[in-house]
Amino acid sequence: MTRLLPVLALLLVGALPSWVAAAPQPPGAPAAETVQPQNVSARVEPRQVRIGDPFLYEVVITHPKEHRYELVLPKETGDFEVLDQTRQRKDGPDSATTTIGVRMSAFSLGLVQVPALTFDVATPDGPKKFSLPGREVEVTSTLPPDADGQGADLFDYQPPQEVPIRSWRLVLAVLGTLAAGLLAWALYRWWKNRPKHVVVVPQQPLDVRTRKALDALKAEDLPARGHAKDFYFRLSEIVRGYLGERYGFEALECTSSELMASLRRLPTPGLPEDALMRFVSESDMVKYARAESSPESCRDALAFGYALIDKTYVPPPPQAPANAAAPHVQ
Incomplete structure (x- = not known):
């Protein structure tokens, strides 16, 4: 077994x-x-x-x-x-x-x-x-027996073919794009030509603007922080800007000698020429010759700036209002 x-x-x-x-x-x-x-x-x-x-x-x-x-x-x-x-x-x-x-x-x-x-x-x-x-x-095969004679290859599997179908989609898309472009162009023209409400702020008088600049320089207290050179650069620009606008010449681009020569050729009533000459010389020494300047000298130079405004600024004559009535002539 x-x-x-x-x-x-x-x-x-x-x-x-x-x-x-x-x-x-x-x-x-x-x-x-x-x-x-x-x-x-x-x-x-x-x-x-x-x-x-x-x-x-x-x-x-x-x-x-x-x-x-x-x-x-x-x-x-x-x-x-x-x-x-x-x-x-x-x-x-x-x-x-x-x-x-x-x-x-x-x-x-x-x-x-x-x-x-x-x-x-x-x-x-x-x-x-x-x-x-x-x-x-x-x-x-899916073809009938007489496929060769009858051309029945159309009944067999065919690759995907593109079939044209009438559609207005492309035309509508083009028209929509043109309409959007025209609307954007119209909005741009309207925005560019719209009435602009510009608020014109009247410029403050020269003496007020100059005093504000001197006040801002004084508040920074540059000499006490060891920046006497920066102090004289800033003060010289303020004084030159005031003189140029007050007497109508380009004072910021002038050398010291050109500045004094220009002022001598202009009518400058009340201008303290000697004090201005001392200020210009002292400023040049500190700015370019690295001369030392005490806080007291800086304080006196700033006081000269205020005194220059008091002695030379003349307020412009008041302008008559535009809608004032013309004098009646008989």
Whole structure:
């Protein structure tokens, strides 16, 4: 009896279909960790299908109840396209049956072989693999038998073609763009030519502006902070700006000698020429010769600025109002 057991095992293995016993492993799967189900059947329905039409590839696997089969869809399907898959399991007293259906479509004419399927198998001993080779399916053309004579190639699959459709969308888009441009141009012209309400602030008198500049310089207290040179630069600009506007010449661009020469050629009633000459000389010494200046000297120079305004500024004569009535002449 013990001698008959190996012979019976060989007979059982030989009774299995050859495509089950010699199922190839998918690329990348390990040679070990494989499992064989108790029974496998596969069918293609229909066996003959037109190119591009779907067909069903159904696999029925009988296996122990403690095993679970899950299909792993192939990454490379060649001339086939996988549309969807279904899975059903039915448990019996001693075994279970798992039915897996894969809907595909083929895009190659003639007898073509469905890609091999790989299954992940969960077993009590750990995860394993099972591979099933594909079955053949006959793929026929969608053209009728007399396609060559009737020119029926129009009924076959065609690449996408451009079909002209009459539409006013482009015309309306162009008109809308032109209308928007005209509206923007009209708004720009209106904004550019709109009445501008400019508030004209009358300029303050020369003496007021000059005193404010002297007050601001005094508030900074530059000599006390060791900036006597900056103080004399600022004070000289204020005094020269006042003289130039008061007597009508460009005083800021004149040298010291040109400044005094210009003032001597102009009528300058009340101008303290000697004091102005001393101020100009002292300013030049501090600004350009790096002479030292005490806070008292700076205070006296600032006082000269105020005194210069008091002695030389003459308020302009009042202007008659524009709407004043003209004198009546008899």
